[in-house]
Amino acid sequence: MSEQEKQSTEKVTGSFRTRAIHVGNEVDPSTGAIIPPIHFASTFQQPAAGEWGKFDYSRSGNPTRSQMQTTLASLEGGCGALAFSSGMAAIHCVTMMLKTGDHVVAGCDLYGGAYRLLHKVCNRSGITVTLVDMTDTAAVAAAINEKTKLVWAESIGNPRLSIPNLRELAEIAHAKNALIGVDNTFGTPVLVRPLEHGVDVVMHSATKYLGGHSDCLGGTLAVSKPELLDELYFLQNSTGAVLDPLTCFLVSRGIKTLDLRVREQSATALQLARWLESHPKVRSVLYPGLESHPQHALACEQFDGGFGAMVTFELDGTIEQTAAACGATRLFRLAVSLGAVESLIEQPATMSHASYDAADRARFGISDGLIRLSVGLESLDDLKADIDQAIR
Numbered sequence: 001m002s003e004q005e006k007q008s009t010e011k012v013t014g015s016f017r018t019r020a021i022h023v024g025n026e027v028d029p030s031t032g033a034i035i036p037p038i039h040f041a042s043t044f045q046q047p048a049a050g051e052w053g054k055f056d057y058s059r060s061g062n063p064t065r066s067q068m069q070t071t072l073a074s075l076e077g078g079c080g081a082l083a084f085s086s087g088m089a090a091i092h093c094v095t096m097m098l099k100t101g102d103h104v105v106a107g108c109d110l111y112g113g114a115y116r117l118l119h120k121v122c123n124r125s126g127i128t129v130t131l132v133d134m135t136d137t138a139a140v141a142a143a144i145n146e147k148t149k150l151v152w153a154e155s156i157g158n159p160r161l162s163i164p165n166l167r168e169l170a171e172i173a174h175a176k177n178a179l180i181g182v183d184n185t186f187g188t189p190v191l192v193r194p195l196e197h198g199v200d201v202v203m204h205s206a207t208k209y210l211g212g213h214s215d216c217l218g219g220t221l222a223v224s225k226p227e228l229l230d231e232l233y234f235l236q237n238s239t240g241a242v243l244d245p246l247t248c249f250l251v252s253r254g255i256k257t258l259d260l261r262v263r264e265q266s267a268t269a270l271q272l273a274r275w276l277e278s279h280p281k282v283r284s285v286l287y288p289g290l291e292s293h294p295q296h297a298l299a300c301e302q303f304d305g306g307f308g309a310m311v312t313f314e315l316d317g318t319i320e321q322t323a324a325a326c327g328a329t330r331l332f333r334l335a336v337s338l339g340a341v342e343s344l345i346e347q348p349a350t351m352s353h354a355s356y357d358a359a360d361r362a363r364f365g366i367s368d369g370l371i372r373l374s375v376g377l378e379s380l381d382d383l384k385a386d387i388d389q390a391i392r
């Protein structure tokens with residue numbers, strides 16, 4: 001990566017909310033436009049043959065992508081960031097650092113797509129995986145062996161919303177010379193910044209809260225050290241899964257209201273979770289903000305300003321009855337994905353986690369009665385009424 005292409009967060013000052021609006025969004029010097037233009041150019045004129053300007057070819061670097069990466073690096077507290085064509089492309093880039101014979105320790109409360117990548121794609125290159133309960137740091141330490149090169153966790157597990165101790169995990173991984181990556185899609189940098197806890201690389205499906213409006217697909221990595229950034233940049237540039245300029249613009253726009261949205265959605269989610277806990281048709285509720293959540297105390301320490309806007313709860317019914325309840329909501333749309341202004345509902349067993357083997361679903365508590373909510377910006381009373389009529 002050229003010196004110019006590296007994103008610097010040196011100039012950054014101000015609160016999270018201020019940086020989300022101003023960092024990377026400098027006034028366009030040639031026109032004075034408050035909003036930087038979208039650069040669709042695929043190639044850039046060079047000063048001379050063999051001499052490189054700031055940008056040369058859009059896969060290698062693009063001004064609009066660079067701006068978005070600068071904002072994200074500032075919000076996650078990284079030395080730089082990279083934007084990918086999807087969240088899965090971002091995770092894949094991390095796994096491309098591995099080679100045959102390497103071993104990965106990943107959380108058992110893991111997004112289905114990450115499970116599939118590790119078990120059904122990385123295994124083709126002779127990479128092995130052990131899934132562990134990331135909330136049990138002793139179990140993580142025991143699972144790491146001399147071949148373990150990567151520990152992969154989620155800041156809020158999916159779909160059971162488990163909370164790992166990020167500082168302890170980072171210490172364990174580093175003590176055994178493994179890299180630690182955290183998928184912060186559910187947590188968002190508003191609430192938790194894994195790099196501050198010693199994590200090496202933090203990943204987002206930008207499709208979710210960063211974009212925030214269910215209208216774009218993207219992924220990001222933010223990185224703690226320049227050497228790691230260089231390696232990931234090399235892999236991304238060599239394989240090509242970069243984010244296009246229009247989507248970079250949409251994600252940048254989404255990021256400006258990220259703080260506001262996530263705090264508001266988290267506050268609604270907490271109240272909805274409390275209400276669900278007292279609902280006669282609900283067997284159990286998993287939400288890190290509830291005193292009943294097994295890692296509630298850790299969540300209070302590790303999170304700042306809320307516990308996220310994902311709520312998981314369990315009904316007593318069969319897989320068909322639960323599917324019928326999910327299909328009976330009117331405001332909550334039956335769809336995978338999450339993190340947008342509109343609320344969504346889904347059944348992990350048949351939707352987001354369908355790519356798990358049935359035995360692993362049973363082992364890791366992804367029961368037939370489990371329902372996952374992504375709480376949007378609608379009013380709490382309307383959301384309650386919608387769930388109530390669907391589960392009754």
Ligand SMILES: Cc1ncc(COP(=O)(O)O)c(C=O)c1O
Nearest residue numbers: 086087088111185205207218337
């Ligand atoms: C926690 C989490 N990580 C990663 C991904 C993958 O992101 P994408 O769909 O943008 O590839 C998702 C998608 O749902 C997700 O929920």
